[in-house]
Every structure is written in structure tokens, then in C-alpha cells.
Amino acid sequence: MxxxxxxxxxxxxxxxxxxxxxxxxxxxxxxxxxxxxxxxxxxxxxxxxxxxxxxxxPDFFASAARECGVAAEIFSAELESLLKEFAAQGIDALPLKGPVLAESLYGDAAMRQCNDLDLLVRGGDYPRAEALLLRLGFAASSEIDDYHRRFVRNGVPVELHFGIAPSRYFPFDLDGVWRRSAEGTFRGSPMRVMSDDDLVLFLCLHGLKHGFSRLIWILDVARALNRIRTGDYKALIQRARREGQEAWLLIGCEVVREMLPRQLPPGMDAAIAESPRMAERARRVVAQMFAEDPKVINEIRAFYLQTERSARRRWRRRLSYLAPTPMDDQWMERYRISRNLVPVLRPLRVLQKYGISRVWRTLFPPAA
Known part of the structure; x- marks a missing residue:
């Protein structure tokens, strides 16, 4: 089309x-x-x-919507069952997105399309949680990385998280997320629920990670912003600034302003106006996001380096790309290569995988 x-x-x-x-x-x-x-x-x-x-x-249109609702109910039933299993083993589980997000933001677990289930567990609980999924008949469908692993059973994918996102690119205060989380239930099954502020920052991160390339991710941010009960948007921006997340938050807000202007809360708009320089940078990033090659602009590492104000943190992030990942460790173990060679082989593997042009754009993206 x-x-x-x-x-x-x-x-x-x-x-x-x-x-x-x-x-x-x-x-x-x-x-x-x-x-x-x-x-x-x-x-x-x-x-x-x-x-x-x-x-x-038209009937076909309504039928397609009903099919989405049926699929959402399948995921909801699976989530309810999993939460019961986790609780029985004494494992705290915090659902990310999926039916819980649909219920909290849209008032109905069947009102938001769902393609998989994401469950966050504490780092120390991850081995037990993974073993539980395997006992329940789930099969691993990916290798473990530095924040999650994918599983599938009967066509239902589950992503088991012990982190929010790759920490070397998007630092997130996990201890704080758990500390601020509250007890909740989904259809009677116990779970943990993110605080309103954490949910906004998480959804901004998730949308940014994917270049806000789907409207649902923009709508999620808009609805989450309007759910902040305290209305203290200035405090939210100040906290995001302290934790190095101000750029994500302001970019998320500017995307909402661009696509759903009346849904950006007035209080948030006023708080943003007190950070004119960062707001202007966020607007430039959003303009690039909607105008440039998605293959370039969706690169999360480039986004971080475009919006990070501190030169010291920018260089720390660049150097962190040379640190070995779990996949590098598995590759070296498979070929019986000494870990002493990591400082030499990691840069070569990155160049081989992505090419020098893409690596250069990632490490030194155009200024936002």
C-alpha cells in the first residue's frame, strides 16, 4: 500500500x-x-x-476485532494460570504489558492486542522461575541474554525477564521498581504491580526501544500519563533526570503531543516547559523518528547517545558496547577460545555482524 x-x-x-x-x-x-x-x-x-x-x-472488520478479543482472552487465561503457579512457588511476578496493562489502561484485558506475555521476576528468583516454566512444558525459544529469555508452549510465547531492558543501553533502577511496586491481583491470582511513575518510564523506554513505530505504544504512554494520581509531573521529570531517564520521558511525551495532542496532560505540558533545552532536543529526535530511515532511527544505542547530555556517560556507553555479552561467552566456549582474547575479538565480532557503517552511525549518531 x-x-x-x-x-x-x-x-x-x-x-x-x-x-x-x-x-x-x-x-x-x-x-x-x-x-x-x-x-x-x-x-x-x-x-x-x-x-x-x-x-x-462491515462484518469482516467486526469479526477481525472479535478474533483479537478471543486471542486476548487466551493470553489472559494463560497469565492467570502462570501467576498462580509462580505464587505457589513463592516467586514474585510482575507482568509487563499484556492483559494486565490492557486492564489498567483500557479497562478491559481484551481491549489491547497481545502477542506474548512478559513476566518480570527478581534476579535471584530467575533460576527457579525458568525451571518452573520448563516443568510446565514450556520450551526455551532463545538463548538467555542480559535481561530475559523467551519460552513457548502451545503457541503462546512467554518472555521471562530479570531486567527491564539491556542495562548497558538503558539503565533502569530495578531495585527501585520492586521497592515501589504494590501487591495486586489478576483474576484473583497474586502479582506485583508497577507504580504509576515507573509504568510511564517503562512505557517510554519500550516505545523508544522500538522507535514508537506502532500507534499502540504511543496510546499506552498517553493513557499511563493520565493515570498518575498525584498529578506531580514536575517531580516525575526531576526523578527521571536524576536517574538518567529524562530523555526517554520527554521523547515519549513529545510523541504523544505529535500524534495525540489533546491527550498530553496539561500538568505534564507545563512541567516540560520548565526544561526548554531538553524539550527542544526531544522534539528534534521525534522529528527524525517520523522522517528518517527506520533502520537507522530505531537503533536504541543511537537514540541513547543522541539524547544523553553528559559526555562522560556517552563515552562510558560507547565503551560498554565492547564488553562481552552472554552470546559472546557462549561463542567463545563453543570454539574453546580463551576469555583473555575478548578485548580483541569482541570489536571484530561487532564489526562483522553490523558492518563499519552501521557501527559508526550507532556510536556517533547525528546530533539530536
Missing amino acids: SEPETLAEAALLITCLRGQPFTIPSNIDWHTLQALAAENGVLLPVCRSLSEAGAAI
Whole structure:
């Protein structure tokens, strides 16, 4: 589908998400609208918006939305079962995204498309949690990296996390996340729930990691921002600044401003205005994000280096790319190579995998 062919459908899609009054053009291509909504993970909220507006929704469109709802229920039932199993073993589990996020942000576990389940456990509990999944019939579908591993059973993927994201690129205060988390339940099964502030920062990180390339990730941030009960957005920005996350937060807010302008809370808008320089940098990054080659702009390492103000931290991040990963360790063990050679072989492996041009753009991206 070329851009001119999808312009009307894309405009209607975004208007539905903005919650503004709209009329449906007589020549709208419903198949294109459905494909765009599904691709962006917003078929369910768009279908609800169209229904509330009294639109005559074609059967195939409504059927596709119902199928998404059925799939969401399958994931919800799986999550409920897993939370019970984890609780029985005394393992705290904190669901990331998925049905819990749908329930908290959209009021219904079946109102947000779900492709997998993400469960965060404490680092010390990870071995027991992994062993539990294997006993329950899950099979590992990836090697373990520095923050998670993927498993699958009966077509349902589960990502078991002991970290939020690669710590060398996106530092996140995990101890603080657990300390600030609260007890909660999902359909009667116990779980831990992120604080409102942590949820906003996590969703900004998640969206940034993927270049905010799907509308659902933008809608998630907008809804999470509006759930902050204290309304103290200035304190949120100050905390993000202390923890090196201010850039993620402001980029997330500017993406919301760009796509869903009326959904950026006025209090957040006022707090952002007190950081004009960082806000301007965030706006430039967002402009690049929507205008440039996604293969370049979606590179999370480049994003970090574009927005990090401290030269010392920028160089620390650059040098951290040369540190061995678990995959490097496995490769060296497989070929019986001494770890003393890591400082030499790691840079060569990076260059071989990505090429000098991409490595250079990552380490020295255009200034934001």
C-alpha cells in the first residue's frame, strides 16, 4: 500500500484514537483501515470508537476485532494460570504489558492486542522461575541474554525477564521498581504491580526501544500519563533526570503531543516547559523518528547517545558496547577460545555482524 492510497484511512485511524468527532468518508477502504489498525495494534480501540460513533462497521472488520478479543482472552487465561503457579512457588511476578496493562489502561484485558506475555521476576528468583516454566512444558525459544529469555508452549510465547531492558543501553533502577511496586491481583491470582511513575518510564523506554513505530505504544504512554494520581509531573521529570531517564520521558511525551495532542496532560505540558533545552532536543529526535530511515532511527544505542547530555556517560556507553555479552561467552566456549582474547575479538565480532557503517552511525549518531 502506497502512502497516497492509505492517506484517508490513516487519517481516520488517528482521528478515532484522538477521541475527536469524525465522519467516515464514503470512499473509505475498510480493508485498508483494518490492515492499518491491526498493524499498529489498535484494532480493538478503533473498532470501539467506530461503534460508539454509530458507524456501519462491515462484518469482516467486526469479526477481525472479535478474533483479537478471543486471542486476548487466551493470553489472559494463560497469565492467570502462570501467576498462580509462580505464587505457589513463592516467586514474585510482575507482568509487563499484556492483559494486565490492557486492564489498567483500557479497562478491559481484551481491549489491547497481545502477542506474548512478559513476566518480570527478581534476579535471584530467575533460576527457579525458568525451571518452573520448563516443568510446565514450556520450551526455551532463545538463548538467555542480559535481561530475559523467551519460552513457548502451545503457541503462546512467554518472555521471562530479570531486567527491564539491556542495562548497558538503558539503565533502569530495578531495585527501585520492586521497592515501589504494590501487591495486586489478576483474576484473583497474586502479582506485583508497577507504580504509576515507573509504568510511564517503562512505557517510554519500550516505545523508544522500538522507535514508537506502532500507534499502540504511543496510546499506552498517553493513557499511563493520565493515570498518575498525584498529578506531580514536575517531580516525575526531576526523578527521571536524576536517574538518567529524562530523555526517554520527554521523547515519549513529545510523541504523544505529535500524534495525540489533546491527550498530553496539561500538568505534564507545563512541567516540560520548565526544561526548554531538553524539550527542544526531544522534539528534534521525534522529528527524525517520523522522517528518517527506520533502520537507522530505531537503533536504541543511537537514540541513547543522541539524547544523553553528559559526555562522560556517552563515552562510558560507547565503551560498554565492547564488553562481552552472554552470546559472546557462549561463542567463545563453543570454539574453546580463551576469555583473555575478548578485548580483541569482541570489536571484530561487532564489526562483522553490523558492518563499519552501521557501527559508526550507532556510536556517533547525528546530533539530536
